[in-house]
Amino acid sequence: MSVLVLAEHNNDKLNEATRKAITAACLISKPVHVIVVGSECENVAKVTSGISGVDKVMLADDPIYKNMLSETTSELLLDLIKDYDFLVAAASTNGKNILPRVAASIDVSQISEIISVIDDKTFQRPIYAGNAIATIETKTEKNVITIRTTAFETAPESDKKAEIERINPKTNPQLSVFIEEKVSSSERPELTSAGIIVSGGRGMQSGDNFKLLESVADKLGAAVGASRAAVDAGFVPNEYQVGQTGKVVAPELYIAVGISGAIQHLAGMKDSKVIVAINKDEEAPIFEVADYGLIADLFEAVPEFDKELEKLQK
Amino acid sequence: MKILVPVKRVVDYNVKIRVDKDTNSVDLNNIKMSMNPFDEIAVEEAIRIKEKGQCDEIVVVSLGPEQSKETIRNALAMGADRGILIKTEHSPEPLIVAKALAKLVQQDNYDLIILGKQSIDDDCNQTGQMLSALLNCSVGTYASKIDFDNDSIIITREIDGGLQTLKLSKPSVVTADLRLNVPRYASLPNIMKAKQKTIDELDPQDLGIDMNPKLVIKKVEEPPKRIGGGKVESIEELIDKLKNEAGVI
Ligand SMILES: Cc1cc2nc3c(=O)[nH]c(=O)nc-3n(C[C@H](O)[C@H](O)[C@H](O)COP(=O)(O)OP(=O)(O)OC[C@H]3O[C@@H](n4cnc5c(N)ncnc54)[C@H](O)[C@@H]3O)c2cc1C
Ligand SMILES: Nc1ncnc2c1ncn2[C@@H]1O[C@H](COP(=O)(O)O)[C@@H](O)[C@H]1O
Numbered sequence: 001m002s003v004l005v006l007a008e009h010n011n012d013k014l015n016e017a018t019r020k021a022i023t024a025a026c027l028i029s030k031p032v033h034v035i036v037v038g039s040e041c042e043n044v045a046k047v048t049s050g051i052s053g054v055d056k057v058m059l060a061d062d063p064i065y066k067n068m069l070s071e072t073t074s075e076l077l078l079d080l081i082k083d084y085d086f087l088v089a090a091a092s093t094n095g096k097n098i099l100p101r102v103a104a105s106i107d108v109s110q111i112s113e114i115i116s117v118i119d120d121k122t123f124q125r126p127i128y129a130g131n132a133i134a135t136i137e138t139k140t141e142k143n144v145i146t147i148r149t150t151a152f153e154t155a156p157e158s159d160k161k162a163e164i165e166r167i168n169p170k171t172n173p174q175l176s177v178f179i180e181e182k183v184s185s186s187e188r189p190e191l192t193s194a195g196i197i198v199s200g201g202r203g204m205q206s207g208d209n210f211k212l213l214e215s216v217a218d219k220l221g222a223a224v225g226a227s228r229a230a231v232d233a234g235f236v237p238n239e240y241q242v243g244q245t246g247k248v249v250a251p252e253l254y255i256a257v258g259i260s261g262a263i264q265h266l267a268g269m270k271d272s273k274v275i276v277a278i279n280k281d282e283e284a285p286i287f288e289v290a291d292y293g294l295i296a297d298l299f300e301a302v303p304e305f306d307k308e309l310e311k312l313q314k
Numbered sequence: 315m316k317i318l319v320p321v322k323r324v325v326d327y328n329v330k331i332r333v334d335k336d337t338n339s340v341d342l343n344n345i346k347m348s349m350n351p352f353d354e355i356a357v358e359e360a361i362r363i364k365e366k367g368q369c370d371e372i373v374v375v376s377l378g379p380e381q382s383k384e385t386i387r388n389a390l391a392m393g394a395d396r397g398i399l400i401k402t403e404h405s406p407e408p409l410i411v412a413k414a415l416a417k418l419v420q421q422d423n424y425d426l427i428i429l430g431k432q433s434i435d436d437d438c439n440q441t442g443q444m445l446s447a448l449l450n451c452s453v454g455t456y457a458s459k460i461d462f463d464n465d466s467i468i469i470t471r472e473i474d475g476g477l478q479t480l481k482l483s484k485p486s487v488v489t490a491d492l493r494l495n496v497p498r499y500a501s502l503p504n505i506m507k508a509k510q511k512t513i514d515e516l517d518p519q520d521l522g523i524d525m526n527p528k529l530v531i532k533k534v535e536e537p538p539k540r541i542g543g544g545k546v547e548s549i550e551e552l553i554d555k556l557k558n559e560a561g562v563i
Contacts, residue, residue, distance in 0.1 A: 010475075069480070070443065070453050093473040096439050097455045100408070104444035109409045109528040112438050122532070127436055128331045132340055135533040175452035176482045179468070183475035192474075196562070220563060228492065238458070238472045238493065245352075245432060245492060247474070253562040263330060270540055274560045276552065289542040292555055304549045312553065312563075 001029040001120060004080060006073075006089040006098065007048055011041040011066065014048055016193040017090035020149035022053050025088045027117040027152075028145070031055035035080060037073050039066035045164050052158035062169035067178040068094055074101040075170045081106060081142065086120075091146040091248075092192075103144035110144045111136055115151035129244040129267035149192060150250035150271055184237060188214075191242070194223035196253045199242055199269070202229035203258020203279065203298055210235055212302045213257060219309040225249065225269075227259045243268035258298050261286025278302065315369045317360045318424040319394065320415055321353040321376050322405060323385040324435040333536045340435075340534060349385045352430025354392075356490040358497035359460060360428055361393040368462055371395050373424070377414055378405045383513055391500035391508035400516045407527050408436075412444035417521040419449060424485060426467065431456050431489040442489035452482035456491040 003025040008015040018034070025032045033056040036045045045059040058080070064072055077098070081087050087102060089095035091113045103110040114123040115133070122137050123145065191197065198217045200210055210224065217224050225247070226240040242249055244267035254272035259265060261277070261284055269275070270289050277290035280297050287293040294301060325331055326346040334341040349357075360372045374389040375398040376382040382405075386397035400414050419427060429442040446453035452467075458477070459470035467482040472491045482488070500508070518525050546552045556563045 067478070070446070070455070074447065093456060093471075097443060097453075100440035100443035101447040101453065103440070104409060104412055104447035107409075109407050110438070110440050110444075111529065112440060126537070127534070128325070128340060129434065129437065130537060131331050132333050133535050133537050134531050135535075137530045137532050138528065139530065140528050173450075174483075176454070176480050179479040179481055181473075181475075181479070182477045183473075232493065237476060239474060239476050244434065244437070253556070253560070264327070274556070274562050275542065276556070287543060287545075289540050291542060291544045291560070292552055293543070293545045294547075294549070294552055295545070301549055305552070308549055308553050309563075312557075 001085045002083070003029050003032045003086040003088055004084040005032060005034045006077065006087070006095065007034050007036045007044065008090050008092050008094055009036065009038060009041060009044040011038045012043065014044045015090070015092070016154060016190070017092050017149045018048070019051060019155040020152040021088055021090040021147045022051055022155040023152045024114070024117060024147040025086070026053040026155070028086055028088065029120050033058060033084070035060065035077070037065045037068060037076060039063050049162040049164050050157055052156045054158070054162045056162050057164045058167050059164055060167050060169055064169055064172040067181070068098070069176055069178060070097050070101055071173045071175045073098050074105065075173055077102045078105050079170055085142055087144045089146055090149050095146050099144050099146055106142060108140045108142055108144055109138070110146065111138060112146050113148040114145055115148050129263050130270065131263065148248060150248055184239065188217060189221065189223045191223045191225055191240070191247050191249055194249070195251050196220045196222035197225045197249055197251045198222050198255045198257065199225035199227065199259060200230055200235070200257050201227035201259030202233065204230060204235055207235040212306065216302060216306050216309065219306065219313060227265050256286050256290070257302060259286055260284045261289065315425045316371045316373070316423065317363065317369050318415070318419060318427045319353070319356050319360050319372060319374045319389065320411070320427070320429050320441070321357065321374050321385050321389050322350040322430070322433050323347050323376060323378050323382045324350045324433055327351055327434055333534055338534055347381070349388050350430050350433050352432060352490050352492070354497040355492065355494050356428040356430050357389045357392050357394055358495045359490060362495065363460070364393070373398060375400065375415065375418060377402050377411050379403060386513055387508055388500065390511045391505040392498060393504065396511055397513035398516060399513055400518055400521070402518060402525070406525060407529055408438050408440040408444055409528065410523065410525060411441050412448055413523045414518060414521055415445050416448035417523065419485070426485065427487045429487070429489050431491050442487050446487040449485065449487065452486045454480055454482050454486065455489045457488050458491050458493045460488060460494070
């Protein structure tokens with residue numbers, strides 16, 4: 001029973017999410033092969049071949065795969081899946097975009113965002129924004145599965161290197177054309193892999209005020225996140241959103257500032273190890289999940305927090 | 315151009331659901347049900363496209379029980395033209411929904427199908443992508459902007475790193491993200507008008523699709539409860555606790 005994992009990367013670096021997907025794949029079955037689809041991404045394949053648990057890496061390196069468009073990538077996976085029992089990917093926007101297209105083409109249902117592997121036919125996944133956990137059993141031979149990365153460990157390095165096999169591209173169905181991408185580059189860690197996250201909500205009042213959080217984040221080596229309300233109000237870009245329909249995170253420390261704690265926000269962060277909430281409303285539901293709640297005006301508390309952290313650094 | 319918008323009846327997003335230990339399922343008795351929020355956004359987008367004169371007819375479709383007609387009626391009150399109910403006992407899994415939708419599209423030649431990106435009950439995030447596979451057409455998930463350029467559709471997508479713009483050939487499947495638009499409320503006159511609009515009923519058998527699920531839900535449980543509610547009085551105490559008690563900074 002073999003597993004094929006779709007790697008997540010930007011043609012240059014392998015995304016951490018892939019290492020989590022590999023861990024999950026190893027729990028499902030063996031051997032585990034990883035497919036790297038992209039353009040000029042040989043480096044990614046090399047890094048992948050050194051990850052523990054990977055038995056083989058396949059590399060489909062061609063300009064048509066540069067942006068990993070769904071129609072083009074699923075065509076390739078559809079050809080490869082013939083030789084595998086499982087197709088697995090991290091539940092990133094890429095994984096979520098591509099895998100269901102493959103699943104439907106081979107007439108199977110996808111099992112989305114699993115958080116645990118019970119056996120190779122039985123999995124657990126959150127439903128209703130994580131307010132219930134369903135145990136799902138599949139009746140099909142082949143299965144297509146996405147992984148909620150916060151639920152699995154990062155696969156470590158191995159001292160061996162797996163073989164890398166180059167595979168030929170498939171024809172491009174040319175159903176869609178890439179036009180442009182606006183990807184923000186930040187010095188700060190990425191939300192989904194950060195150890196500490198400082199998030200702001202509507203209570204921040206403006207994008208400018210997010211500087212208060214950035215200053216704290218820089219002292220803690222943290223990523224900056226946001227609630228939907230903060231994104232909708234235009235304080236920060238969409239990729240900051242944490243929640244049911246944004247990013248799901250589980251850092252060591254999550255600091256929620258001026259966030260009320262709606263079900264949809266909690267869905268994205270309540271598995272964090274330690275939660276801090278700073279809110280002036282003592283009734284705010286965020287306090288129900290916070291380990292350390294501070295009832296205070298954020299415009300006083302955050303600058304003070306920042307100052308104290310600065311002292312601590314000295 | 316004709317647009318199809320699939321709408322699903324789900325537990326209202328404000329309701330905090332409860333797991334019923336006896337029946338091993340989510341307790342849906344006397345619970346407020348609404349249109350899936352992403353589907354409202356999809357309906358709104360279709361209406362805006364029609365208001366710009368780029369669409370002739372908007373059809374909404376739901377797979378579900380008789381009560382799903384309320385959801386369809388709601389979309390008609392917002393401004394959709396007619397509805398189809400494919401009557402099933404429960405809402406079936408995404409693959410089955412996608413197969414039913416594919417049949418409708420093949421019968422009726424829609425140029426654009428706008429779905430929600432995700433149902434807030436099953437959180438599957440699959441149906442649109444699956445439908446695009448069955449139709450072997452272009453797909454644009456997580457759209458925050460939809461434009462038209464001659465015969466193509468230009469969409470901006472919300473992706474993990476930021477935003478991506480694609481040009482899709484027609485027909486196309488697009489799934490709506492939160493920031494595509496803010497849906498309107500149906501006005502009273504439009505609610506009245508919607509009562510005159512037709513809702514056709516179909517049996518899944520009419521479409522000739524296999525309704526047998528490929529996945530079985532064995533058990534539904536409550537997640538482990540997080541014990542929160544701890545308070546600190548000052549920033550000083552917070553820092554001390556984070557450092558010495560939790561050891562996270
Ligand atoms: C389909 C759907 C999907 C959704 N997905 C998501 C999602 O993925 N992520 C998400 O976050 N939300 C999501 N939401 C939205 C969610 O329901 C809430 O509306 C949102 O999380 C609220 O954001 P907020 O807490 O920043 O704002 P509010 O609820 O307005 O809370 C602001 C908080 O700031 C506090 N505050 C104000 N001023 C100060 C001050 N000076 N000092 C201290 N505290 C202050 C207030 O007391 C209040 O508690 C979704 C909703 C729907 C319908
Ligand atoms: N039973 C249903 N009836 C109509 N549309 C549905 C149904 N189930 C899913 N959909 C559509 O598919 C989208 C994604 O659903 P899902 O794949 O279940 O997360 C929803 O937002 C709807 O637009």
